[in-house]
Amino acid sequence: MSTATATIAKSASRKLSLDRRYLPVLGTIIVFLLMLVIGGVRYENFLSPAVISNLFINNAHLIVLATGMTFVILTGGIDLSVGAVLALSSVITATLLQAGVPLILVLPIALLAGSIIGLGMGVMIQYFDVQPFVATLAGMFLARGLCFIFAPESVPIRDEGFIAITNWGLSTGRWRITAAVVIALIVVACAWWILHRTRFGRTVYAVGGGESSATLMGLRVARTKVTVYVISGTCASLGGILFAMFSRSGYALTGVGMELDAIAAVVIGGTLLVGGMGFVLGSVVGVMVLGLIQTIITFEGTLSSWWTKIVIGVLLLIFVILQRILSLRRT
Amino acid sequence: MTLIYKHRLFWPLVALAALLLACTIKRPDILGITVLDGHLFGAPIDILRNSAPLLLVSLGMTLVIATRGIDLSVGATVAIAGAVALTFIASSDHPASVGTALGAIIVALGLCFILGCFNGMLVANFGIQPIIATLILMTAGRGVAMLITNGQITTVASAPFSTLASGFLLGLPVAAIIAYGVYLVVALLVRRTALGMLLEAVGINPEASRLAGVKSKTLVFTVYALCALLSGLAGLIFAANTMAADANNAGLFIELDAILAVVIGGTSLAGGKFNLSGTLVGVLIITTLSLTVTVLGISPLVTSLFKAIVVIAVTLMMSTRLRTMLAGLRERRRFQEASA
Numbered sequence: 056m057s058t059a060t061a062t063i064a065k066s067a068s069r070k071l072s073l074d075r076r077y078l079p080v081l082g083t084i085i086v087f088l089l090m091l092v093i094g095g096v097r098y099e100n101f102l103s104p105a106v107i108s109n110l111f112i113n114n115a116h117l118i119v120l121a122t123g124m125t126f127v128i129l130t131g132g133i134d135l136s137v138g139a140v141l142a143l144s145s146v147i148t149a150t151l152l153q154a155g156v157p158l159i160l161v162l163p164i165a166l167l168a169g170s171i172i173g174l175g176m177g178v179m180i181q182y183f184d185v186q187p188f189v190a191t192l193a194g195m196f197l198a199r200g201l202c203f204i205f206a207p208e209s210v211p212i213r214d215e216g217f218i219a220i221t222n223w224g225l226s227t228g229r230w231r232i233t234a235a236v237v238i239a240l241i242v243v244a245c246a247w248w249i250l251h252r253t254r255f256g257r258t259v260y261a262v263g264g265g266e267s268s269a270t271l272m273g274l275r276v277a278r279t280k281v282t283v284y285v286i287s288g289t290c291a292s293l294g295g296i297l298f299a300m301f302s303r304s305g306y307a308l309t310g311v312g313m314e315l316d317a318i319a320a321v322v323i324g325g326t327l328l329v330g331g332m333g334f335v336l337g338s339v340v341g342v343m344v345l346g347l348i349q350t351i352i353t354f355e356g357t358l359s360s361w362w363t364k365i366v367i368g369v370l371l372l373i374f375v376i377l378q379r380i381l382s383l384r385r386t
Numbered sequence: 387m388t389l390i391y392k393h394r395l396f397w398p399l400v401a402l403a404a405l406l407l408a409c410t411i412k413r414p415d416i417l418g419i420t421v422l423d424g425h426l427f428g429a430p431i432d433i434l435r436n437s438a439p440l441l442l443v444s445l446g447m448t449l450v451i452a453t454r455g456i457d458l459s460v461g462a463t464v465a466i467a468g469a470v471a472l473t474f475i476a477s478s479d480h481p482a483s484v485g486t487a488l489g490a491i492i493v494a495l496g497l498c499f500i501l502g503c504f505n506g507m508l509v510a511n512f513g514i515q516p517i518i519a520t521l522i523l524m525t526a527g528r529g530v531a532m533l534i535t536n537g538q539i540t541t542v543a544s545a546p547f548s549t550l551a552s553g554f555l556l557g558l559p560v561a562a563i564i565a566y567g568v569y570l571v572v573a574l575l576v577r578r579t580a581l582g583m584l585l586e587a588v589g590i591n592p593e594a595s596r597l598a599g600v601k602s603k604t605l606v607f608t609v610y611a612l613c614a615l616l617s618g619l620a621g622l623i624f625a626a627n628t629m630a631a632d633a634n635n636a637g638l639f640i641e642l643d644a645i646l647a648v649v650i651g652g653t654s655l656a657g658g659k660f661n662l663s664g665t666l667v668g669v670l671i672i673t674t675l676s677l678t679v680t681v682l683g684i685s686p687l688v689t690s691l692f693k694a695i696v697v698i699a700v701t702l703m704m705s706t707r708l709r710t711m712l713a714g715l716r717e718r719r720r721f722q723e724a725s726a
Contacts, residue, residue, distance in 0.1 A: 133517070135642075179698070183705040186655040188456070188517075192642055193697040200691020207687055307687070315525060328518050361532035361633075368526020375514055375522065383513075 079325025079378055080337040086370075087340055090347045098354045104229035106350060114346045115235040116141065116294040116301065120317040121324070121338040122246045123290025126283040128321050129250075130262045131330025132187035134284065136176065136194035137291040138313035140169045142306070143198040144295030148217075149210035149305025158216040166292050172198055173288020177281035191284075195314070202307035209306040212299060221300040235297040242290065246335045259283060263330025319367060320345055323374050344370070394652040397703040398667045401650075401696055405674045409681045416681065425554040429677060434558075437673040438565035439464070439620035439637075441666065444644040445569055446613030448665045449576070451648055453606050454589040454657025455509060455516035460617040460644060462527025463498050464637025467621025469534040470494040472631035476542045487546035495618045501527070502614025506607035520610075524641070531633035540631040550626035561623045568616065573662045582660070585609065589657030646693070647672055650700050671696065 095102040111118075120137050127134045144165040151161040172194050179190040212218070224233045250256035258279045261269040270276045299305055324341030326333025348366050352358050409416050409429070419428035443460050450457045471494040478486045501523060508519035553560040576582035587595040588602045596602045617637075624636050649655065650671055651664025675696065679689045702708055 179702070183702055183707050185701045185705060186649075188645070188655060189649050189697070189701060192646065193694050193701070195642075195694075196690040196697065197694035200688050200694055203685065203687035204691065207685065315521070318521065319525065322518060322521075328515050359532070359537055361529040361537060364529030365526050365533070368522050368529065371518075371522045371525060375508075375518055376512065379512055379514055 076332065077334075078381055079327075079374075080334055080340070082374070082377060083323055083325050083337055083340045083344065087344050087347065090344065090351065094347070094351050094354065101350075101354060105231070108229070108231040110343060110346045110350065111236045111239075112231070112233050113301075113349075114342050115233070115239040116297040117313070117316060117320065117342050117345070118239040118339055119242050119290050119294040119297060120313065121320040121342050122243055122335055123287035123294075124314075124317045124321050125246070125324075125326055125333060125335045125338045126250075126259060127187075127287045128263075128318075128326050128328060129259050129330055129333055130280055130283050131266070131328075132180065132280070132283065133191065133318070133328075134173075134176075134194075134287045134291075135188065135191040135314050136172065136198055137287060137294070137317055138310035138315075139195040139198035139202070140172055140288055140291035141295040141298055141310040141313060142202050142308065143172075143205075144168055144292035145299040145302075145309055146202045146205045146210065146295075146305040146307055148296055148299045149212050150206050152212055152214040152217060153210055158214060162296060165296055166289060169288040169290075169292025169295070170285050171288070173285040173291075174281065176288070177284035180284065181277050181280045194288075199307070206305065206307060209304050211304045217300070218303070221303065233300075235300050238293070238297060242293065243335060243339055250335055255279065255282070260331055263332070265331070316345060319371055323370060325374075325378070327378065394661070394704070395664055395667055397700055398650050398652065398664065398671060401700055402667060402671050402674060405671065405678045409674075409678050412681050412683075421557070426557045431559065431562075433670065433673050433677060434562040434566070436676075437669050438559075438561040439623050440640065440643055440647065440672060441565045441569055441669045442616045442620040442623075443613075443637075443640055444647040444665050444669050445572055445662070446609075446616035447641075447644040448648050448651075448653055448660050448662060449572075449585060449609045450516070450613045451645075451653055451655060452582075452585045452589050452657060452660035453609055454592070455606065455609070456520065456645070456655065457505065457610060457613050458517065458520040458641050459501070459505060459523035459527055460613065460620075461637040461639065461641045462524050462531065463501055463614050463617040464621035464624055464640055465528055465531040465631075465633050466501065466534065467494045467498050467618040468625030468636045469531040469540070469631045469633050470497050471547070471622055472540045472542050472625055472629070473534055475544050475547060476540050481542055481544050482546070484546045487544055490547060491622060494622060495615060498614045498618025498621070499611055502611035503607070505614060506610035509610060510603045510606040528633060531631075531636075535631050535633050537633075539633075541629060543629065548626050548629055551623050552627070561627075564619070564623070568619070569662075569666065577662070586658050586660065589659070643672055646697055650697065652704065 091102065100106070120141065124134055124137060147165045147168055148161055151164065152158065176190045176194045179185045180187050220234050224231055226232070250259060258269065258274045261272070261274055262276055262279055266276060298309060302309070320341035321333070321338045322328065322341070323344055324333070324337030324339070326337060345367060348370070349363055352360070352363050406417070416429045419426055419430060421427070443464070447457060447460065471490040474490040474493050475481050475486055478489070480486055505520050505523060508514045508522070509516050549560055550564070551561050555563055576585065584595070584600050584605060587598070587600055588605050592602045620640070621637060625631055647668030648665050650668035651661055651666070653660045653664060672693070675692055676686070676689055679686060679692060
C-alpha cells in the first residue's frame with residue numbers, strides 16, 4: 056500500500072517536474088479564475104457575458120501589444136517603444152483618412168510605420184551593439200515626436216469604410232465580439248503557430264536560452280534578433296489601428312505608459328524577462344488579469360482609480376517572487 | 387588630436403557645443419550672465435538650476451547602473467517625495483514655519499530611503515532582476531503618491547520650503563548648489579576612495595567579487611537606497627518649484643531622461659564601468675536641449691524627436707562597430723591615395 060502511494064507520488068512528482076515550464080502560466084490562470092470567482096461572489100452581474108465580452112473588447116489592442124512584446128522578451132530583449140508606436144500608427148491612420156487617402160492604402164502605411172521603426176531599432180541593437188533598453192527608448196522618443204509633427208491635436212476619424220469595420224460585430228445573446236477582437240485573436244493564433252511550429256520560433260527560444268550557444272549551433276541569431284523587433288513594431292502599429300477603431304480618433308498622447316502595461320502583462324503571464332521561457336497564451340491571460348483588476352475596481356465603485364496601479368504592482372511583486380522561487384528550485 | 391578625438395566624452399561634448407551654438411546663432415546674447423539684486427541671471431544659470439533634479443537622479447542612476455542594475459522607479463519616487471512633503475506641510479498648523487519645512491523634508495526623504503531599501507532588498511537579497519524589481523515600485527509608486535494626495539493636486543504656500551527651488555545663496559540658485567554639491571561629495575567619495583572600484587567590481591562579476599571579499603550584497607543594497615534618497619531630494623526640488631504635488635506628472639519620464647544622460651555620458655548599461663563626469667555632460671545636454679528647442683522656436687512637443695536624434699547619433703558614434711567601420715574606410719582611402 057505504502058509502496059504504491061510512494062510510486063504514485065514519485066510519478067506525480069516526475070509529471071510535475073516535466074510540467075514545470077507550465078507552472079508560471081498555471082499560476083496566472085489560477086489567479087485569473089480566482090478573481091473571476093471573487094468578482095462573481097461579490098457583485099451581481101459580474102459573471103455576465105457582457106462583462107467578459109467587454110474584457111476582450113476593451114483590451115484588444117493590449118493583447119496585440121503583449122503578443123509582440125512576448126517575442127522580444129523571449130529573446131531576452133525589451134521594447135519600450137510600443138506605446139509610442141501605437142500612438143504614431145493611430146495618428147497616421149487618422150490624419151491620412153482625414154486627408155482623403157483611401158482606406159486600402161492607409162492601413163498598410165500605418166502598419167509599415169511600426170515595422171520600419173522596429174527594423175531600425177533591431178539594426179541598432181544587433182549591428183551597433185546598442186542596449187535594447189536604450190535603442191527602444193530612442194525609438195519611443197522618435198515615435199512620440201513624429202506623432203506631434205503629424206498632428207498635435209486629436210484627429211477624429213469619419214471615414215465610412217473605417218467606421219463600417221469598427222461597427223462590425225457578432226453577437227449571440229449578450230456575447231459580443233468586434234472586428235478588433237477577431238483581429239487580436241488571429242494575431243495571437245499566428246504568434247502561437249510561429250513560436251511553436253516554425254524554425255524561426257525555435258530559434259527565438261534558443262536565442263533567449265543562450266545567445267552564444269545558439270550562434271555556435273549555427274542558428275541565424277542576428278536575423279532572428281532583428282526580426283523580433285520588427286514583429287513587435289508591427290504588432291504595436293496594428294495595436295494602434297485597433298485603438299483608433301476603439302476610440303475613433305488618433306491622438307498623439309494615447310498609449311503613454313502602455314509599454315509598461317504590456318511588459319507587466321507578459322511578466323504576469325509567466326514569461327521570464329531573462330528570455331528563453333514563456334508562452335504567448337500566458338501573455339493573453341496576463342492582459343486579462345490586468346483588465347479584470349480594472350473591472351473589479353469599477354464594480355467596487357468606492358475605490359479610486361489609483362488602486363489599479365497599486366494592485367498591479369502588488370500582483371507583479373507576488374508573481375516575480377514566485378518565479379524566483381521556482382527558478383531557484385530548478386537549479 | 388587623435389587623443390582628443392578618441393576620448394570617450396568627445397562626441398557628447400560636440401553635441402553639447404552644437405546645441406549651445408545653435409542657441410547663440412539664433413540669439414547672440416543668450417550666453418550672457420547679468421547680475422540683478424546680487425543674484426546671477428541668464429541662460430547658463432537657468433541651465434544649472436533646471437538641471438538640478440535630473441543631475442541628482444542621474445547621479446544615483448549612474449551608481450546603480452555601475453553595479454549592472456537599473457532603477458525604473460525613480461520617477462515614482464520623485465512623485466512620492468513631493469506628495470509626502472507638501473501633504474505634510476498642508477496638514478501642519480504652521481505651514482510657513484522653518485520647522486515644518488524641515489520636518490517635511492525629513493519625513494519625505496525618510497520614506498524615499500525606505501522605498502530604496504525595498505528595491506535594494508528585492509535586488510540584493512532576493513536576487514530579482516533589477517529591471518523587474520524596480521518596475522514594481524514604478525507601477526505601484528504613482529498609485530501610492532495618488533493615495534497620499536488623495537488624487538488632488540495639493541498646493542501650499544511655505545516660503546522656507548520654496549527656497550529649495552527658487553532661493554539664491556551667494557548669487558547662485560539654491561537648487562543648483564544642492565545638486566552640484568551632492569554631486570561633488572558623491573564623486574569624491576567614490577573616486578577618492580576604493581568605493582568606486584568596488585562598485586565596478588560588483589558590476590563586472592558579482593560572484594567573483596563576493597569571493598574576493600567584497601560585500602557585494604551590501605553594496606548593491608546601499609546603491610539602490612542612495613538612488614531613491616537622491617530621487618527623493620530631486621522630488622523635493624520639483625515640488626518646491628511648483629509648490630504643487632502633482633502625483634501624476636511630477637517626475638514623469640525622469641527615469642528615461644536619467645538613463646539617457648547616463649548612457650550619453652558613456653556609461654555602459656552592461657555595468658562594470660561608470661563615468662560620473664560623463665553623466666554630468668549627459669545631464670547638461672538633455673537640459674540644454676529643452677532650452678535650444680525653445681530658443682529655436684520649435685514646438686516643445688517635438689522635443690522628444692530631437693532627444694531621439696541626439697540619442698541615436700551619440701550612441702551610434704560611440705559604438706565600436708561604427709568606429710571600426712569608419713576607421714576601415716579611412717585606411718582604405720589612405721591606401722588608395724598611396725597607391726595612386
